[in-house]
Amino acid sequence: MRNKITTAVAALAVVAGLIVSVPAQAAGVSLAGKGSSFANGMVQACAAAYTTNDVTYTSTGSGTGRSEFAAGNVQYGLTDTVYSSGFPSTKYVTIPLFGGPVAFAYSAVGVGDGLQLTPQIISGILKGTITRWDDASIKAINTRIKLPKKSIKVAYRASGSGTNSNLTTYLNQTVGGWTTNSSDLKAAAGGTDSFNANSTSFANSQLLAAYIEDNSNAFGYFDLSDAITADVAIAKLKNAAGAFVAPTASAAGRFINAQTPRVTDSDATNGTLSIDFTKVISGAYQLSIVAYGLAPRFDNGGNTKLKSTNASKLAVQNWFNYIVMTCVPAKAATLGYVPVGSSLKTAVLKQIKLIG
Numbered sequence: 497m498r499n500k501i502t503t504a505v506a507a508l509a510v511v512a513g514l515i516v517s518v519p520a521q522a523a524g525v526s527l528a529g530k531g532s533s534f535a536n537g538m539v540q541a542c543a544a545a546y547t548t549n550d551v552t553y554t555s556t557g558s559g560t561g562r563s564e565f566a567a568g569n570v571q572y573g574l575t576d577t578v579y580s581s582g583f584p585s586t587k588y589v590t591i592p593l594f595g596g597p598v599a600f601a602y603s604a605v606g607v608g609d610g611l612q613l614t615p616q617i618i619s620g621i622l623k624g625t626i627t628r629w630d631d632a633s634i635k636a637i638n639t640r641i642k643l644p645k646k647s648i649k650v651a652y653r654a655s656g657s658g659t660n661s662n663l664t665t666y667l668n669q670t671v672g673g674w675t676t677n678s679s680d681l682k683a684a685a686g687g688t689d690s691f692n693a694n695s696t697s698f699a700n701s702q703l704l705a706a707y708i709e710d711n712s713n714a715f716g717y718f719d720l721s722d723a724i725t726a727d728v729a730i731a732k733l734k735n736a737a738g739a740f741v742a743p744t745a746s747a748a749g750r751f752i753n754a755q756t757p758r759v760t761d762s763d764a765t766n767g768t769l770s771i772d773f774t775k776v777i778s779g780a781y782q783l784s785i786v787a788y789g790l791a792p793r794f795d796n797g798g799n800t801k802l803k804s805t806n807a808s809k810l811a812v813q814n815w816f817n818y819i820v821m822t823c824v825p826a827k828a829a830t831l832g833y834v835p836v837g838s839s840l841k842t843a844v845l846k847q848i849k850l851i852g
Contacts, residue, residue, distance in 0.1 A: 525811035526550045531561020531574035533700035534659050535787035537721025538594055538833045539574060542823035549811050555700050559656025559679055565790045572812050573790035576658025577677065578768055587793040590768050591816060591847045592840060594824045595752040595786040596833040597743035598659055601728040602715045603708050604629045605644045610742070612637045614734045615670035615782075621648055621715060622667075623685050624692035629713060644713060650695035651707045651716035655680040659701065662785040663717065666773040670736075670782075720745070720832030735782040736774050745829045747781035753837030754780070763793055763850055767843030784834070789816050791851045804852040813851035820844055 527549055529539070536555035543551040556564070558575040565573030566584040578590050600613055607629075617633055620626035626633060630643040653660045661677050664684035668674040678684035682691045698704040701718035705726040708714040720743050723730055732740040741747050754777050755769045769786055791812045794804040804810060824835045836844050 524549065525807050526552075527571045527808070527811055527815055528552050528554075529561075529572040529574060530554045530556045530564045530570050531790075532558045532576050532658055532787055533702060534558075534576050534596070534598070534719040534785065535574045535594075536700075536702065537719060537831050538596075538787070538824065538828065539819075541827050541831060542819050545823060545827075546815065546818055548814055548818070551815055555702060557654070557656050557700055558658025558661070562790065571808055572815070575788050575790060576785055577661045577679070578765055578788065580677065583764075584790075587763070587795050589763055589791055589793045589847050589850050590765055591789040591791065592757075592768060592786045592836055592844055593789045593816065593819050594828060594833050594835060595748060595784055596745070596828075597720050597748040597781045598663065598717050598783045598785060599720045599723045599743040600715070600717050600731040600733060601705065601708050601723055601726070602731065603712055603728055604648075604715075605646065605712050607641055607643065607729060609729050611641065611729065611731045612734065612740045613731045615667060619667050619671045619674070621650060622652070622681065622692055623690055624694075627692070627694065646713045647694055648692075649711060649714040650692045651704050651714055652681050652695060652697055653701070653704060653717075654697040654699050655683075657681075659717065659719075659785070660684070662771070663783070665771070666783050669773045720748075724832055733782055735780055736776040737778055737780070739779070741779065741781045743781050743783075743832075745832055745834050747779060748784035749834040749837070750777055751775075751780035751782060751784040752786060752834055753840065755840075757840055757843045763847070767840070767847050769840075789819070791816060791848075793850050794852050806852070810852045813848055816848050816851065817845075820848070 533555040539553045561573040561575045564570045630645045656679050660681045661679045664674045664678045665676045668676045675684040685691045701722050704716050705718050705722040708716050708728050709726045732742050734740050757767045760766045792809050796802040828835050
């Protein structure tokens with residue numbers, strides 16, 4: 497399984513040849529971060545390879561990443577969605593660091609990779625209107641697959657998940673009847689009575705992936721990085737062009753890099769993406785999202801010649817530069833992630849400069 501998916505996430509990007517100088521005060525600093533479990537595989541790989549500073553990252557979910565950063569309990573945060581409430585009291589920036597596909601995984605007995613699913617079927621499974629693997633709607637587009645006559649066990653992310661927020665927006669845009677940008681999946685579906693009764697929630701993607709691996713006939717969603725390491729089957733998702741596409745780095749890259757960065761009056765959201773999940777892009781994997789870095793913004797009081805001497809801020813700036821310019825281009829494809837494209841990278845590097 498691992499070999500099949502690793503082969504599928506073929507190399508997407510060439511390592512950028514930019515050398516970033518490190519201010520002396522930015523070295524020898526310990527940085528702690530929390531947040532997105534979707535981003536965990538990529539961030540852990542980068543932290544392990546980073547030698548300028550001691551960097552740690554705890555996969556807690558996007559909501560915790562935002563709240564812990566806002567409270568000043570960590571030096572940086574990772575989130576799959578921007579702030580809508582609970583904003584930091586100090587100036588900050590939100591930086592698209594990399595992206596990737598949200599994979600739909602399952603352990604339906606006797607069914608391998610490539611089960612074809614539509615947004616309508618996924619919505620039905622989560623809302624409990626589709627409760628069995630041999631449902632007529634699933635059979636109709638998977639005629640060559642023998643589906644088990646078993647109930648579907650739904651595994652989903654607990655409230656506060658950025659993956660939930662992106663998933664509910666995706667379902668609202670493609671199917672309708674879901675609350676946009678809701679990180680509470682049950683509430684987004686219309687409440688407990690409108691959600692699949694045969695379901696279990698998990699605090700992060702890693703726990704959810706382990707559940708599907710260990711339980712027959714389960715269904716859930718998480719980042720491709722965890723799908724690569726878990727013994728689960730991965731579905732193909734029907735995109736807006738009408739094709740069923742597997743969640744690969746290259747297919748996610750086609751989708752993410754076709755999105756338009758926001759141009760706003762706020763440094764906090766400039767360069768972030770308002771994703772159009774209905775956009776027709778040939779060969780794209782439609783449910784692909786972005787992991788954002790949260791960092792403090794250096795306040796120069798309008799004096800552009802004034803430079804920061806804050807060691808922690810400069811260290812975060814160097815860490816994010818390393819992720820975007822060195823680590824992600826080198827490691828993303830094999831881990832199931834996507835580097836930011838050239839048009840978005842300009843906005844990203846501009847945002848990173850604001851940290852220090």
